[in-house]
Amino acid sequence: MQSLPLLSLSIWTPIAFGILILLLGRDTNAPAMRWLALVGALVSLLVTVPLITGFDTTSASMQFVERAPWIEPFNIHYHLGIDGISLWFIPLTAFITFITVIAGWQIITERVGLYMASFLILSGLMIGVFCALDGILFYVFFEATLIPMYLIIGIWGGPRRVYAAFKFFLYTLLGSLLMLVALIYLYFQSGGSFNILDWYTVPLSSTAQILLFIAFFFAFAVKIPMWPVHTWLPDAHVEAPTGGSIVLAAIMLKLGGYGFVRFVLPIVPDASHELASVIIALSIIAVIYIGLVAMVQTDMKKLVAYSSIAHMGFVTLGFFLFSDLSVQGGLVQMISHGFVSGAMFMSIGVLYDRMHTRNIADYGGVTGKMPHFAAFAVLFAMANAGLPGTSGFVGEWMVILAAVKSNFWLGLLAASTLVLAAGYTLWMVKRVFFGPVANDHVAALKDIGAREFFVLGLLAAAVLWFGLYPKFFTDPMQASVTQLLQHVAASKLQ
Amino acid sequence: MNWIAIYPEIFLLVMACVIMLADLFVKDADHRLAYGLTLFTMLALVLTSGAYYASGLDLFAMQRMVIVDPMAMLLKLFTTVATGMSLIYARRYALDRGMWGGELFSLSLFALLGQFIMISGNNLLIIYLGLELLSLSLYALVALRRDSALATEAAMKYFVLGALASGFLLYGMSMIYGATGSLDLAVVFKTIAVEPLSRAALVMGVVFIVSGLAFKLGAAPFHMWIPDVYQGAPTAVVLLVGAAPKLAAFAMTIRLLVEGLFPLAMDWQQMLVVLAVLSIVVGNFAAIAQTNLKRMLAYSTIAQIGFMLLGLLSGMINGNGISASVAYSAAMFYLVIYVLTTLGTFGVIMFMAHQGFEAEDIRDFAGLGKSHPWLAGIMTFLMFSLAGLPPFAGFYAKFEVLSVLLATGRVWLVVLAVVLSVVGAYYYLRMVKTMYFDQPTREHRVQASPAAWILMSLNGLAVLALGILPGGLMTLCYQAIANTLH
Numbered sequence: 018m019q020s021l022p023l024l025s026l027s028i029w030t031p032i033a034f035g036i037l038i039l040l041l042g043r044d045t046n047a048p049a050m051r052w053l054a055l056v057g058a059l060v061s062l063l064v065t066v067p068l069i070t071g072f073d074t075t076s077a078s079m080q081f082v083e084r085a086p087w088i089e090p091f092n093i094h095y096h097l098g099i100d101g102i103s104l105w106f107i108p109l110t111a112f113i114t115f116i117t118v119i120a121g122w123q124i125i126t127e128r129v130g131l132y133m134a135s136f137l138i139l140s141g142l143m144i145g146v147f148c149a150l151d152g153i154l155f156y157v158f159f160e161a162t163l164i165p166m167y168l169i170i171g172i173w174g175g176p177r178r179v180y181a182a183f184k185f186f187l188y189t190l191l192g193s194l195l196m197l198v199a200l201i202y203l204y205f206q207s208g209g210s211f212n213i214l215d216w217y218t219v220p221l222s223s224t225a226q227i228l229l230f231i232a233f234f235f236a237f238a239v240k241i242p243m244w245p246v247h248t249w250l251p252d253a254h255v256e257a258p259t260g261g262s263i264v265l266a267a268i269m270l271k272l273g274g275y276g277f278v279r280f281v282l283p284i285v286p287d288a289s290h291e292l293a294s295v296i297i298a299l300s301i302i303a304v305i306y307i308g309l310v311a312m313v314q315t316d317m318k319k320l321v322a323y324s325s326i327a328h329m330g331f332v333t334l335g336f337f338l339f340s341d342l343s344v345q346g347g348l349v350q351m352i353s354h355g356f357v358s359g360a361m362f363m364s365i366g367v368l369y370d371r372m373h374t375r376n377i378a379d380y381g382g383v384t385g386k387m388p389h390f391a392a393f394a395v396l397f398a399m400a401n402a403g404l405p406g407t408s409g410f411v412g413e414w415m416v417i418l419a420a421v422k423s424n425f426w427l428g429l430l431a432a433s434t435l436v437l438a439a440g441y442t443l444w445m446v447k448r449v450f451f452g453p454v455a456n457d458h459v460a461a462l463k464d465i466g467a468r469e470f471f472v473l474g475l476l477a478a479a480v481l482w483f484g485l486y487p488k489f490f491t492d493p494m495q496a497s498v499t500q501l502l503q504h505v506a507a508s509k510l511q
Numbered sequence: 512m513n514w515i516a517i518y519p520e521i522f523l524l525v526m527a528c529v530i531m532l533a534d535l536f537v538k539d540a541d542h543r544l545a546y547g548l549t550l551f552t553m554l555a556l557v558l559t560s561g562a563y564y565a566s567g568l569d570l571f572a573m574q575r576m577v578i579v580d581p582m583a584m585l586l587k588l589f590t591t592v593a594t595g596m597s598l599i600y601a602r603r604y605a606l607d608r609g610m611w612g613g614e615l616f617s618l619s620l621f622a623l624l625g626q627f628i629m630i631s632g633n634n635l636l637i638i639y640l641g642l643e644l645l646s647l648s649l650y651a652l653v654a655l656r657r658d659s660a661l662a663t664e665a666a667m668k669y670f671v672l673g674a675l676a677s678g679f680l681l682y683g684m685s686m687i688y689g690a691t692g693s694l695d696l697a698v699v700f701k702t703i704a705v706e707p708l709s710r711a712a713l714v715m716g717v718v719f720i721v722s723g724l725a726f727k728l729g730a731a732p733f734h735m736w737i738p739d740v741y742q743g744a745p746t747a748v749v750l751l752v753g754a755a756p757k758l759a760a761f762a763m764t765i766r767l768l769v770e771g772l773f774p775l776a777m778d779w780q781q782m783l784v785v786l787a788v789l790s791i792v793v794g795n796f797a798a799i800a801q802t803n804l805k806r807m808l809a810y811s812t813i814a815q816i817g818f819m820l821l822g823l824l825s826g827m828i829n830g831n832g833i834s835a836s837v838a839y840s841a842a843m844f845y846l847v848i849y850v851l852t853t854l855g856t857f858g859v860i861m862f863m864a865h866q867g868f869e870a871e872d873i874r875d876f877a878g879l880g881k882s883h884p885w886l887a888g889i890m891t892f893l894m895f896s897l898a899g900l901p902p903f904a905g906f907y908a909k910f911e912v913l914s915v916l917l918a919t920g921r922v923w924l925v926v927l928a929v930v931l932s933v934v935g936a937y938y939y940l941r942m943v944k945t946m947y948f949d950q951p952t953r954e955h956r957v958q959a960s961p962a963a964w965i966l967m968s969l970n971g972l973a974v975l976a977l978g979i980l981p982g983g984l985m986t987l988c989y990q991a992i993a994n995t996l997h
Contacts, residue, residue: 088907088982090989091914128881153910157901164895167940171948179948183940190900190936194929198922201914 023067024081024097027107028145031061031114035137042130051122054133058118061140062111072104074493077500079150079214087154091204093211096151101497102278102348105490106147106271109355112479113267114140117260119472120363124259124370125173132173136260139165143268147275152200152211155279159236159272160193166261166269174256181249181256188249189239196236196276199229203284217283217504220511226288233281240273243296243333244303247326254322255375259366262318266325266358271351274332278344282336283504290505293337300337301430303330308437312444317368317375320445321361324401327434328354334431335416338423339505344498345491346415352490353400353408353483360397360476364390367469368449371462377448381455386462391450393465393473398446400480402439408483516572516579519559519587520627526552527620534613542612546602549616553595556623560588569994571633575695578633582843582995585987586762590626593755593850594619599966600858601747603958607866610655610745618655619751622648626759635684635694635771638763642680642727645759646673649752653744665743672736676726683719686712687771696771703774717775720767721782727760730820731789734813738797741809742871746864749805750857753812754850761846764823765839769996773835776827783824788927790817795934804873807938808856811897814935819845821928822912825919834918836996840989841911847988848896848908848977855893855970859886862959862967873942878951886957887946889971896974898939899932904977911985 034057042050073080079098087095099107117136125132142165145158163186171182204211207219221229239246250270254262282289304327311323328350335347367390368383369375384391400407405414413434421428454460465473483490526548534545564584571578598619605611625648628641650673654666688694690712691702703713725733741749768779794814801807822842826835863870863879863886870876880887896905909932917925959967977984 088980088985090982090985091911131884157906160906161901164900167943168947171944179944182944182948183937186940187933187937191930191933194932195926197910198913198917198925198929201910201917204914205918 021067022083023064023071024083024099024107024148026064027061027068027111028097028141028148030064030141031057031111031137031144032141034058034061035134035141038130038137039134042128042134044128047126047129050130050133051118054118054137057137058111058115058140061137062108062115065108065111065144068099068104068107072099072493074101075496077101077496082150087151091153091211092209093153094151095154096212097148097154098150099148101494102501103147103275104493105348105352106268106275107144109352110140110143110147110268113264113355113359116359116363116472116475117263119468120263120366121258121260122468124366128172132169132260135165135169136264139169139264143272146272150213152203152213152216154211155213156193156197156200159196159276160190162269162272163189166265169261169264170253170257173258173261176256177252178256181252184249185253188246192236192239192246195232199232202229213279219284219509221285221509223287223510226285226509227291230281230285230288230292233276233285237273237276237281240276241270241329241333242273242326243299243330244307244326245299247303247307250326251319251322254325254362255316255318259362259369262362262366263359266321266362267355270325270329271355274329274336274347274351277333277336278348278501283501285509286505287508287510289337290339293339296333296337297427300330300334301427303327304334304431304434305437308434308441311441312437314441315377317365317377317445317449318362320377320441321358321365321401324361324438324441325354325358327438328358331413331416331431331434335412335419338416338419339502340419340422341498341502342415342422343419344502345494346412346419348412348494348498349415349487349491350412353412353480356476356479356483357397357400357407357409360393360473360480361401363472363476364394364397367465367473372458377445379455380449380459381452382450382459383462384450385454386459387464389470390465390473393477394450395446396477397480398442400484402442403435406481406484408480408487410484411487513570513572516568516570516577516631519556519563520624520631522559523552523556523620523624523627527617527624530620531613531617534616541606542616545613545616546598549598549620550595552620553591556591557588557595560584560591564588564991567994575697576634576637577631579631580995582765582991583631583762585991586630586758587627589847589850590623590630590755590758593758593854594623594751596854596858596966596970597747597750597754600750600854600861600959600963602960602963604745604861604864605747607864607958608656608745610747614655615652615747618648618652622652622751623755626755629759630762632763632766633696633770635688635696635699635767638766639677639681639684641759642763643677645756646677649673649748649756652748652751653740655748656745659745661743662745665740668743669736669740672726676723676733679719679726680723683716683721683723686716686719690716696766699771700773703772713775714778717772717779718782720772721779721786724760724764724767725786728757728764728816728820729813730786730816731793731813734790734793737813738806738809741812742803742806746805746857746861746869750854750861753857754854757816757846757850761819761843765992765995768823769826769835769839773827780824780827783820784921784924787817787820787824788924790814790820791928791931795931795938798938799934801938802873803871804860804876804942805857805871807873808853811935811938812853814931815845815849815897818909818912818928819849821916821924825912825915825921834915836989836993837918838915839996840985840992841915843988843992844981844985845908845912847984848904848974851970851977852893852896852905852974855889855967855974856897858963858967858970859890859893862886862957862963863955865956865958873945874949874952876942876945877949878946879955880947882951882955883957885968889967890946891943892971892974894939894942896978898936900936902975902978904974904981906978907981907985
């Protein structure tokens with residue numbers, strides 16, 4: 018069908034640009050490095066476009082498959098491919114990277130080359146996670162993403178950056194190492210294959226499934242993150258530079274969610290059914306309890322970080338309701354959250370660059386001084402609260418519908434998010450943007466320039482497009498989700 | 512007589528003597544002649560080992576006292592490369608400290624000869640002699656800086672504990688000899704496998720041999736000498752002690768435990784479990800508390816050796832040794848990667864040192880990422896590799912060991928190893944943090960010869976390249992072990 022290895026190009030283009038910038042970057046040539054990074058991010062984004070246009074929406078099987086032997090003693094392959102589940106994450110990652118490069122344009126003045134290179138390499142690695150069909154290839158990409166993010170938080174972060182970087186790294190490392198054990202176990206169980214698709218059909222005993230579930234759960238629940246293993250996220254978000262927060266919220270959390278659908282549901286379906294109630298309970302706690310926690314935050318970044326956890330609770334809730342609607346809702350929620358959380362952190366970054374504080378109490382009446390910016394920020398806040406017409410509404414609505422269908426009270430609890438999210442987001446908007454001008458610093462604020470306008474405009478377009486015409490995004494998912502649910506419904510016990 | 516089998520050893524012996532004499536009589540600046548001859552010797556040895564390996568030579572010599580098999584040739588190749596790299600890295604460092612000269616070269620070559628004999632020994636006594644030649648050369652090397660009180664103390668400690676370990680080993684060997692009536696490893700193997708012998712004597716012998724080996728490898732609870740020697744000895748010598756000899760000790764372990772005492776595997780595997788767990792726990796937790804980089808790396812060595820032992824103890828499942836080759840080659844791969852990484856880390860420490868200053872404190876590396884991005888980048892590669900993160904070689908080393916271990920069904924050991932890896936990751940990450948997140952406390956002066964720079968860059972890139980394409984080396988290790996064990 019196609020002659021170019023498009024997936025490989027999507028992965029390696031940003032990495033190649035990143036390495037180039039790493040080699041060329043000096044303290045003296047920062048402007049050139051910024052432009053090179055921008056070109057790299059743009060090329061990387063364009064490379065992903067043929068994936069969307071060439072994607073066969075009727076097929077549930079893997080597309081754009083590339084497969085070559087890699088580490089032969091262990092039968093490990095360089096095996097790539099995407100289906101409707103993974104499709105959207107690849108352009109999303111490239112898009113968000115493009116945004117972060119522009120977002121860090123003026124703010125980052127120290128070690129610019131290393132900063133840009135870290136983001137580009139990180140982007141390639143994350144795309145690799147979404148394309149990998151070989152367990153070890155997946156793991157390599159999954160864990161390698163920690164290294165650039167560790168540097169991003171640690172070098173350009175806030176005052177407690179070292180603590181946050183270590184917490185982020187070690188927390189996720191522990192989870193993923195347990196997953197490595199699970200992968201090796203599956204390798205032996207499947208008679209010597211690291212092919213993820215082979216694992217979908219390997220029979221597994223009930224105990225084995227439960228243990229595998231726990232191992233995978235650790236890896237992905239920490240990453241996504243679920244209550245109660247979420248505590249690294251607020252720290253990481255608060256300390257990370259704006260670009261780091263955007264990528265962390267928009268893409269990195271999705272690696273965990275993606276792991277659930279790619280590994281947990283189809284590989285250990287019986288354990289998933291058995292333990293679904295636990296996951297659903299944890300998800301509901303995340304939605305309600307973390308929603309309440311978000312309400313009382315005084316730091317804007319922390320508030321959005323907690324709101325991310327609450328939104329991710331919706332994702333896991335959707336996945337473990339096992340219906341077409343709910344799983345698709347979870348996926349939609351992930352992609353929408355990619356745009357919305359990216360936009361939220363971008364907006365906070367805009368304010369922080371001017372005021373050097375994220376404290377809500379330091380703001381008030383920003384609208385009067387920054388009307389253009391306020392328009393964007395309020396739109397994103399509405400999306401975060403799940404207002405119909407924005408992307409935030411679509412996924413939540415689908416999951417709530419599915420939840421009501423399975424159990425009315427569950428649906429009611431899940432729907433409480435609409436109230437809570439509106440509560441914490443709009444209350445923040447009220448305190449920051451409306452009311453009288455709080456102090457002289459706010460009075461001195463200047464509205465956004467062309468660069469910020471462009472970035473926020475792009476994000477706003479994405480949020481609205483997704484909200485008004487979700488079919489464009491959900492159509493390619495349909496077939497794959499249906500097939501996934503067939504895997505989930507088929508028992509692997511013998 | 513198959514003289515061809517021991518040509519490399521004879522050549523090495525002659526050259527060691529020649530270099531010693533040449534350095535006495537030819538007075539040239541910086542001992543260029545002796546250095547050149549040493550490098551020439553190593554190059555010749557690398558080429559012959561490579562040629563022997565490629566020809567698939569597999570024979571006995573000297574009345575079956577010496578064996579030449581693929582594993583031996585491969586390990587000889589690696590030890591020679593490691594010794595050569597140690598000397599090239601050490602040049603500026605040793606010159607500044609007045610250690611550069613005939614003693615350093617000839618002692619290194621004698622140590623290398625000892626390693627060759629250990630690797631090729633097929634007889635309990637020959638192995639022991641090789642070990643003693645290696646150890647005595649190393650004691651002298653550690654004490655090479657006579658004016659340094661720390662180095663002298665380290666040498667003393669090393670000597671006393673090393674002698675004790677050799678005693679253990681020799682005592683164990685004598686028990687095995689008493690029980691089986693032979694020093695030839697193949698005969699020992701057959702005798703134990705076929706005839707019912709006094710188990711008590713055999714098991715006692717195994718206990719002593721394993722303890723002796725643990726001393727030499729540096730596994731807890733026989734690890735006490737490692738931190739002191741690593742910290743006290745001049746860094747150039749730490750490389751000679753900590754890199755190549757580990758490969759020889761591995762060969763000795765395979766010869767003694769597998770080729771000689773495999774029928775007792777169920778017994779020594781239990782001992783290795785204890786050693787491995789203790790090493791990983793002690794090494795990782797003690798390393799966290801260190802502020803001296805050399806000492807931290809010493810404890811990290813203990814932990815890494817513990818991990819390697821996990822591979823070594825996975826060779827037999829429920830009494831059958833079918834997968835033994837896979838397990839031992841995993842251990843070998845682990846060790847080769849470890850040695851490659853260690854060469855780099857101590858090399859970097861020497862690069863950072865200059866006249867009158869040892870870059871030993873972790874804080875001495877603060878801000879290196881800004882002032883010397885390439886060197887800091889290499890060190891970062893090495894640290895992430897030691898921590899076992901992809902895409903660096905150390906990940907596949909850990910991956911291979913974990914997979915053979917999981918195949919034996921010892922799930923709790925796997926989980927323990929994994930959890931302690933996270934503890935280990937902490938102090939490697941701290942090193943990266945110091946280099947990139949901290950402000951420099953002093954100006955960095957990096958000193959190294961151009962050759963050392965090129966080699967160091969290759970070393971760092973090799974850790975990355977082997978992390979991206981580890982298959983070749985894995986296969987090499989596997990074939991070497993499989994052909995040796997048949």
